[in-house]
Amino acid sequence: MATTDDRAEADSLRDNDRFLVQPHSVAIDEVLALLHSSRQGLSESHASERLTLYGPNTLPSGKPPGMLVIFFRQFKSPLIYILLAAALLSAVTTAWSDAVFITAILLLNAIIGSIQEYSAQRATEALQKIVSARARVLRDGQLHDKDASVLVPGDVVALESGDRVPADLRLFTVHDTVIDESLLTGESEAVSKKPDVVLEPMTPPGDRCNMAFAGTMVERGRAWGVVVNTGLATEIGRIATHVLLRPVTKSPLLLRMERFTRRVAVFVGVAAMVVALISIARGTELAEIFFLAVALAVSAIPEGLPVALTVALAIGLRRMANRNVIVRRLISVEALGSCTCIATDKTGTLTVNRITVKRVELADGSQLEVAGEGIVPSGRLTLNGDAPGEAQQVPLSRLARASVLSNEAQLMVRDGEWTAQGDAVDVALLVMAHKLGMVKEKLAVQCPEIDTIPFESEHMFSASVNRVEASTLWSVKGAPETILSMCSAMAVAGGDLAIDRAGIQRRAEALAAQGYRMLAVAEGQMDEPVEAAVSERHLSNLTFLGLLGMVDPLRPESAQAVASCQQAGIRVVMVTGDHPITALAVARQLQLADDERAIVTGADLKLADSEQGLDRLTESARVYARAEPVQKLEVVKSLQRHGHFVAVSGDGANDAPALKAAQVGVAMGASGTEVARETADLIITDDNFSSILAGVEEGRVAYSNVRKVIFLLISTGAAELVLFTLALITGTPLPLMAVQLLWLNLVTNGIQDIALAFEPAEGNELSRPPRPPNEAIFNRVMIERVAVSALTIGGIAFVLFQWLLMQGYSIEAARNGTLLLMVLFENVQVFNSRSETLSVFRHNPLRNPLLLFGTLAAQLIHIGSMYTPGLSAVLQVQPVSFVHWAQLLLLALLLLVVMEVHKAVRGQG
Numbered sequence: 001m002a003t004t005d006d007r008a009e010a011d012s013l014r015d016n017d018r019f020l021v022q023p024h025s026v027a028i029d030e031v032l033a034l035l036h037s038s039r040q041g042l043s044e045s046h047a048s049e050r051l052t053l054y055g056p057n058t059l060p061s062g063k064p065p066g067m068l069v070i071f072f073r074q075f076k077s078p079l080i081y082i083l084l085a086a087a088l089l090s091a092v093t094t095a096w097s098d099a100v101f102i103t104a105i106l107l108l109n110a111i112i113g114s115i116q117e118y119s120a121q122r123a124t125e126a127l128q129k130i131v132s133a134r135a136r137v138l139r140d141g142q143l144h145d146k147d148a149s150v151l152v153p154g155d156v157v158a159l160e161s162g163d164r165v166p167a168d169l170r171l172f173t174v175h176d177t178v179i180d181e182s183l184l185t186g187e188s189e190a191v192s193k194k195p196d197v198v199l200e201p202m203t204p205p206g207d208r209c210n211m212a213f214a215g216t217m218v219e220r221g222r223a224w225g226v227v228v229n230t231g232l233a234t235e236i237g238r239i240a241t242h243v244l245l246r247p248v249t250k251s252p253l254l255l256r257m258e259r260f261t262r263r264v265a266v267f268v269g270v271a272a273m274v275v276a277l278i279s280i281a282r283g284t285e286l287a288e289i290f291f292l293a294v295a296l297a298v299s300a301i302p303e304g305l306p307v308a309l310t311v312a313l314a315i316g317l318r319r320m321a322n323r324n325v326i327v328r329r330l331i332s333v334e335a336l337g338s339c340t341c342i343a344t345d346k347t348g349t350l351t352v353n354r355i356t357v358k359r360v361e362l363a364d365g366s367q368l369e370v371a372g373e374g375i376v377p378s379g380r381l382t383l384n385g386d387a388p389g390e391a392q393q394v395p396l397s398r399l400a401r402a403s404v405l406s407n408e409a410q411l412m413v414r415d416g417e418w419t420a421q422g423d424a425v426d427v428a429l430l431v432m433a434h435k436l437g438m439v440k441e442k443l444a445v446q447c448p449e450i451d452t453i454p455f456e457s458e459h460m461f462s463a464s465v466n467r468v469e470a471s472t473l474w475s476v477k478g479a480p481e482t483i484l485s486m487c488s489a490m491a492v493a494g495g496d497l498a499i500d501r502a503g504i505q506r507r508a509e510a511l512a513a514q515g516y517r518m519l520a521v522a523e524g525q526m527d528e529p530v531e532a533a534v535s536e537r538h539l540s541n542l543t544f545l546g547l548l549g550m551v552d553p554l555r556p557e558s559a560q561a562v563a564s565c566q567q568a569g570i571r572v573v574m575v576t577g578d579h580p581i582t583a584l585a586v587a588r589q590l591q592l593a594d595d596e597r598a599i600v601t602g603a604d605l606k607l608a609d610s611e612q613g614l615d616r617l618t619e620s621a622r623v624y625a626r627a628e629p630v631q632k633l634e635v636v637k638s639l640q641r642h643g644h645f646v647a648v649s650g651d652g653a654n655d656a657p658a659l660k661a662a663q664v665g666v667a668m669g670a671s672g673t674e675v676a677r678e679t680a681d682l683i684i685t686d687d688n689f690s691s692i693l694a695g696v697e698e699g700r701v702a703y704s705n706v707r708k709v710i711f712l713l714i715s716t717g718a719a720e721l722v723l724f725t726l727a728l729i730t731g732t733p734l735p736l737m738a739v740q741l742l743w744l745n746l747v748t749n750g751i752q753d754i755a756l757a758f759e760p761a762e763g764n765e766l767s768r769p770p771r772p773p774n775e776a777i778f779n780r781v782m783i784e785r786v787a788v789s790a791l792t793i794g795g796i797a798f799v800l801f802q803w804l805l806m807q808g809y810s811i812e813a814a815r816n817g818t819l820l821l822m823v824l825f826e827n828v829q830v831f832n833s834r835s836e837t838l839s840v841f842r843h844n845p846l847r848n849p850l851l852l853f854g855t856l857a858a859q860l861i862h863i864g865s866m867y868t869p870g871l872s873a874v875l876q877v878q879p880v881s882f883v884h885w886a887q888l889l890l891l892a893l894l895l896l897v898v899m900e901v902h903k904a905v906r907g908q909g
Contacts, residue, residue: 022201023170023211023228023229024170024198024199024203024208024210024211025198025199025200025201025203026170026198027198028170028171028172028195028196028210028226031170031226031228032172032226035153035154035226035228036154037154037155037156037226038156039156039172039173039224039226040138040141040156041137041138041139041140041141041154041155041156042138042139042152042154042155042156043139043140044139044140046154047139047150047152047154047155050152050153050154051150051152053152054152054153054230054231055230055231056149056150056230056231057148057149057150057151057152057166057167057230057231058149058231059231059232059236059237059240071110071111075106075110084106087099087103087106134146134147134148134166135147135148135151135157135166135167136157136158137151137155137156137157137158138155138156138157138158139155143158148166148167151166151167151227151230152227152230153227153228153229153230154226154227155167155226155227156224156225156226156227157169157224157225157226157227158222158223158224159177159212159218159222159223159224159225160218160221160222160223161218161219161220161221161222162217162218163217163218164215164216164217164218165179165212165213165214165215165216165217165218166214167214167227167228167229167230167234168211168212168213168214168227168228168229168230168233168234168235169211169212169213169225169226169227169228170195170210170211170225170226170228171193171195171210171211171212171223171224171225172195172224172225172226173195173223173224173225174193174194174195174221174222174223174224175221175222175223176220176221176222176454176455176456177192177193177218177220177221177222177223178190178191178192178193178218178219178220178221178423179191179193179212179216179217179218179219180216180217180218180219181205181206181213181216182347182348182353182652183215183216183217183236183652183653183654184205184206184213184215184216184235184236184239184577184629184652184653184654185205185206185577185652185654189355189424189517189552190219190220190423190424191206191209192209193209193210193212193221193223194209194210195210195223195225196210197209197210198210202603202606204577204602204603204626204628205235205628206577206626206628207626212225213234213235213236214229214230214234214235214236214237215234215236215653219423219424220423235629236653238629238630239629239653239654239656239657240656256776256777257309257777259776259777260710260776260777260778264302271721272293275289275293275728276289276293278728302710302713302714302717302745309706309709311754311757312702312705312706312709312757313331313333313334313702313706315702315705315757315758316333316334316698316699316701316702316705317333319698319701319702320333320682320694320695320698320699323691323694323695323698324684324685324686324688324691324694325682325683325684325685325691325692325694325695325698326669326682326683326684326685327681327682328680328681328682328683332664332681332682333698333699333702334699334700334702334703334706335645335647335663335664335681335682335699336647336664336666336682336692336695336696336698336699337695337696337697337698337699337700337701337702337703337765337770338645338663338699338700338703338770338771338773339570339644339645339646339647339663339664339696339699339770340569340570340571340643340644340645340646340770340773341570341571341572341573341639341644341645341646341647342565342570342571342572342573342646342647342648342649342692343573343574343575343632343635343636343639343646343647343648343649343658343662344572344573344574344575344648344649344650344689344692345574345575345576345649345650345651345652345655346574346575346576346578346583346586347552347576347577347578347651347652348651348652348668348687349649349650349651349668349687349689350554350555350558350562350574350586350590350689351552351553351554351555351558351586352373352374352552352553352554352555353552353651354373354374354375354424354428354552354553355424355425355427355428355517355550355551355552356370356372356373356374356428356431356550356551356552356553357370357428357429357431357432357548357549357550358370358516358549358550358551358553359511359516359547359548359549360381360396360399360432360546360547360548360549361507361511361546361547361548361549362392362395362396362399362491362492362545362546363395363490363491363492363499363504363544363545363546364391364395364490364492364493365503365507366383366388366391366392367383368381368382368383368388368392368396369381369382369383370432370435372431372435373553373555373556374431375411375418375419375420375427375431376418376431377411377418377431377434377435378435379435380435381396381435381436390493391493392493394491394493395491395492395493395545395546396436396546397436397438398491398523398545399491399521399545399546400432400433400436400437400438401433401438401443401447401475401523402475402476402477402521402522402523402545403429403430403432403433403438403475403477403521403548404429404430404433404438404439404440404443404475405443405447405449405464405466405473405475406452406462406463406464406475406476406477406521407422407426407429407430407440407464407477408422408423408426408452408454408455408462409421409422409423409426409427409429409430410422410430410440411427411430411431411434411440423455425517425519425550428550429477429519429548432548446468447466447467447468447473448466448467449464449465449466450465450466450467450472450534451464451465451534452464452465452534453534453535453536455478459478459482459536460478460479460482461476461477461478461479461482461483462476462477462478463475463476463477463534463539465526465534471525471526472525472526473523473524473525473526474522474523474524474525474526474538474539474542475521475523476521476522476523476524476539476542477519477520477521477522478519478520479518479519479520480504480505480508480518480519480520480547481505482520483520483521483522483542483544484499484501484504484505484520484544486522486539486540486542487499487501487522487541487542487543487544488540488541488542488543489541489542489543489544490504490543490544490545491543491544491545491546496543499544504544504547507547508520508547511547511549512581513581514549514585515551515581515582515584515585515586516549516550516551516585517549517550517551518547518548518549518550519547519548519550520544520546520547520548521545521546521547521548522542522543522544522545523542523543523545524539524540524541524542524543526538551582551585554586554589554590555687555688555689555690557688557689557690558590558689558690559589559590559591560690561688561689561690561692561693562590562591562592562689563591564690564693564766565692565693565696567766567767568693568696568766568767568768568769568770569768569769569770570696570770571622571644572590572592572622573592573621573622573623573624573635573639574586574587574590574592574622574623574624575624575627575632575635575658576623576624576625576627577625577626577627577628577654578625578626579625579626580596580599580601580625580626582625583599583623583624583625584596584598584599584623584625587599587622587623592622592623593622593623598621598622598623599621599623599624599625600617600618600621600623600624600625601624601625601626601627602624602625602626602627602628602631603626604617605617605624605627605631605634605635606631611638611641614634614638615638615641615642617638618635618638618639618642619642628654629653629654629655629656629657629658630657632648632650632654632655632657632658633657633658633661635658636648636658636661636662637661640661640663643773643774644773645663645664645770645773646662646663646664647662647663647664647665647666647692648661648662648664648665648666649665649666649667649668649684649689649692650665650666650667650668650676651667651668651676651687652676653676655667655676655679656676656679659676659679659680660679664681664682665679665680665681665682666680666681666682666683666684666692666695667679667680667682667683667684668683668684668687669683669684669685669686669687682695693766696766697761697765697766700765700766700770701759701760701761701765703771704759704762704765705756705757705758705759706757706777707777707782707836708756708757708759708833708834708835709753709756709757709833710777710782711782711785711786711833711836712749712752712753712756712826712829712830712833713745713749713753714778714786715785715786715789715790715793715829715833716744716745716749716793716822716825716826716829717745718786718787718789718790718794719789719790719792719793719794719797719822719825720736720741720744720794720822721790721794722790722791722793722794722795722798723735723736723793723794723797723798723801723818724736725794726794726795726798727798727801732798732801732802732805733811735797735798735801735814735815735818736815736818736819736822737815737876739874739875740815740819740875740876743819743862743865743875744819744822744823744826747858747861747862748823748826748858748859748861748862749826749858751854751857751858751861752826752827752830752851752854752855752858753830754854755830755848755850755851755853755854755855756830756833756834756848756851758848758850758851759834759848759851760847760848762835762838781836781906782836784902784906785836785899785902788898788899788902789829789832789895789898789899792894792895792898793822793825793829793895796821796825796891796894796895797818797821797822797825800817800818800821800888800891801814801815801817801818804817804818812876812878813878815876816866816876816877816878816880817880817884817888819862819875819877820862820877820880820885820888821888821891821892823858823859823862824859824888824889824891824892825892825895826858827855827858827859827892828892828893828895828896829895830851830854830855831843831845831851831855831896832895832896832899834848834851837903839900839903840896840899840900841900862877863879865877866878866879866880867879
């Protein structure tokens with residue numbers, strides 16, 4: 001049981017919580033004092049008390065709703081309410097065929113929706129897995145291995161190479177400690193830790209070199225630190241908070257469909273009221289009024305739309321998968337095609353996320369370009385586009401040899417693939433040397449190692465001593481200023497000359513200004529015999545061999561993909577945690593920015609004192625550097641306020657809030673974190689930005705096909721309304737019964753609209769701008785086409801029905817002929833629906849054979865229903881002669897003529 005002193009200490013700690021939000025700005029002894037801790041850690045009793053106060057070091061995971069809750073959630077829609085009422089009233093009045101048809105489509109829609117939603121939200125579970133780990137913690141003066149969930153502020157934790165940091169730590173002891181923080185900051189370069197510095201309070205996480213953050217990986221070295229934040233108070237916890245609290249952003253199609261649904265519901269409701277009032281004024285019986293209302297609802301509501309929409313999106317999903325885009329939420333299939341802006345991460349998305357030597361500058365000033373990216377040692381070194389000359393061969397070989405000998409990494413082939421182990425910089429040097437024919441395993445045999453000086457962040461170099469033939473050779477690499485101070489000569493073609501330190505320093509600064517990470521390489525003879533361990537005092541009078549410029553290079557396809565996105569009318573912005581110089585270098589290659597004035601930094605974003613100030617920054621900015629995770633989210637929200645449909649691509653946990661806030665989140669599948677993949681709507685399996693462009697194209701095809709399906713269903717449904725309205729105005733009996741309308745909408749049209757969803761691309765998807773975000777599905781073109789076709793179909797069908805009655809046909813026979821004509825109209829209209837602009841005669845029917853055969857099937861199914869006992873009675877249909885069928889077909893072909901004339905009048909086709 002906790003004592004009074006324990007509780008007072010915990011309360012004091014709680015009071016200091018506000019201050020400890022910025023422990024990087026406080027000296028370590030003060031941090032320990034405020035935490036009532038020491039370098040020997042806490043006692044178990046104190047830790048238990050604090051665990052009660054602060055809770056476990058975990059991220060909350062909300063309990064997902066059950067399948068039953070999800071199922072009933074699918075019925076929350078105005079259109080569904082109308083159809084539910086129609087089904088219920090049909091059952092009450094024993095109109096069982098109508099009730100069964102309506103109920104079947106409602107159940108099918110609910111089942112499909114439930115399947116889509118069931119596995120949509122697992123981002124929190126992924127975040128939980130990142131923090132869940134083991135930790136070595138000091139308790140009662142002894143080192144214990146404990147679950148990371150029991151860590152509390154004040155605990156002292158030990159870290160070593162390969163550990164995942166279990167909580168946010170203020171470091172106080174390090175030994176050559178380098179931590180990969182790309183998960184949080186997006187920077188590909190691991191961070192060397194320096195515990196003794198005290199930083200400014202506003203220092204961004206990527207520059208807090210005295211901190212270690214939960215979820216990051218220790219790449220090299222050992223360290224001790226005190227826990228300052230756990231759970232949701234950690235940096236990754238802040239990300240989790242934004243993911244947890246922010247609602248899922250609706251996709252563009254869903255927003256458009258909701259607007260469309262509301263309008264249809266309002267229209268049906270108003271129309272039903274008008275019909276009821278007119279019928280009551282005429283003295284119509286209530287039962288007949290009900291059947292009129294049901295028929296109106298059935299004709300106005302596109303019952304087949306949920307199934308057809310799902311099929312269209314499912315086809316788009318499959319096509320995207322064939323182009324390396326995996327869709328996690330079906331409704332997001334078309335989202336990429338609707339986006340007007342892509343906010344992309346740099347590291348691992350536009351770049352390969354592998355430090356690579358791209359420039360070699362020899363001591364004589366020769367600048368060689370290094371081809372290839374990543375750890376695959378393919379590519380060659382060129383000088384002005386050609387192979388290096390004899391003047392460069394000897395200095396280049398010496399530089400490659402020194403880079404390999406002073407190297408602790410490994411580069412090998414396993415199971416047919418190149419793999420690497422060790423520090424990222426050392427791996428990059430091995431790859432560069434391999435391109436010059438220097439292989440570490442062979443060189444280690446030829447030049448056996450005598451001793452080494454490992455890399456230390458405070459010394460900024462590493463070295464090795466090797467036996468080379470009859471001499472002892474130093475090989476040294478490190479920061480240019482450090483290496484230059486050790487050199488008295490430089491290697492050139494004819495031999496070694498006195499070093500030009502000032503000139504070399506100027507060239508190093510020029511390369512650094514271009515975004516390169518710089519490393520210098522030198523070698524030297526060891527005159528005195530090796531009797532004891534070598535040290536820095538032996539390093540003098542070395543020969544400078546050259547400078548190595550390293551970057552995380554662009555993926556080969558990134559520049560072209562960005563240019564193609566811009567050609568397609570999509571604005572591309574880069575949001576990264578990297579340094580502005582690095583960001584600018586990449587932006588120049590992508591032609592996103594020309595100079596530093598085009599860069600907006602995280603500090604600039606912090607200075608924006610309002611949403612209006614932030615919006616002014618984002619209005620024209622294309623590159624954001626040193627951006628924190630929360631700032632990425634703010635940038636996305638600002639772009640949305642500008643009216644953009646935003647797609648966000650990223651691969652780290654730092655991208656999760658922005659991925660969730662965007663209209664469509666795109667995660668990198670191969671190198672991306674599980675957090676990013678679980679938060680995103682789409683996953684790029686090959687981590688290639690150009691696959692996003694492929695997703696844009698397929699998204700636009702999917703949306704175009706959705707519009708084609710909607711046009712087909714709405715135009716035929718509107719035609720039924722015209723037919724219904726004309727009968728109501730003239731006092732004519734209903735030309736079609738509700739069950740016949742359902743047959744039209746769900747069966748004959750249902751086959752065709754599904755086939756229409758398989759339409760291939762028209763070919764101009766990436767040469768036109770995205771549709772305006774505020775444009776409804778029913779734009780002016782579609783409204784015109786629906787009106788023209790509906791008036792044509794409904795008017796001709798009504799004239800036929802009236803003519804048949806006048807010729808003495810029974811009302812059942814007249815309905816039979818009218819229903820057959822409506823099916824034929826649907827058969828014609830499906831071909832009119834293949835394009836809003838191209839003539840029917842410019843579309844090869846064999847490009848979508850399913851549509852051709854589906855149309856024939858729809859007609860044959862209807863003819864078959866005339867001969868099927870039971871079904872013919874329900875539908876009140878009967879066989880017709882071939883002559884009568886052919887006459888009706890000629891009437892239906894009038895629709896083709898009308899729609900072709902409409903395209904010609906609009907200057908299309």
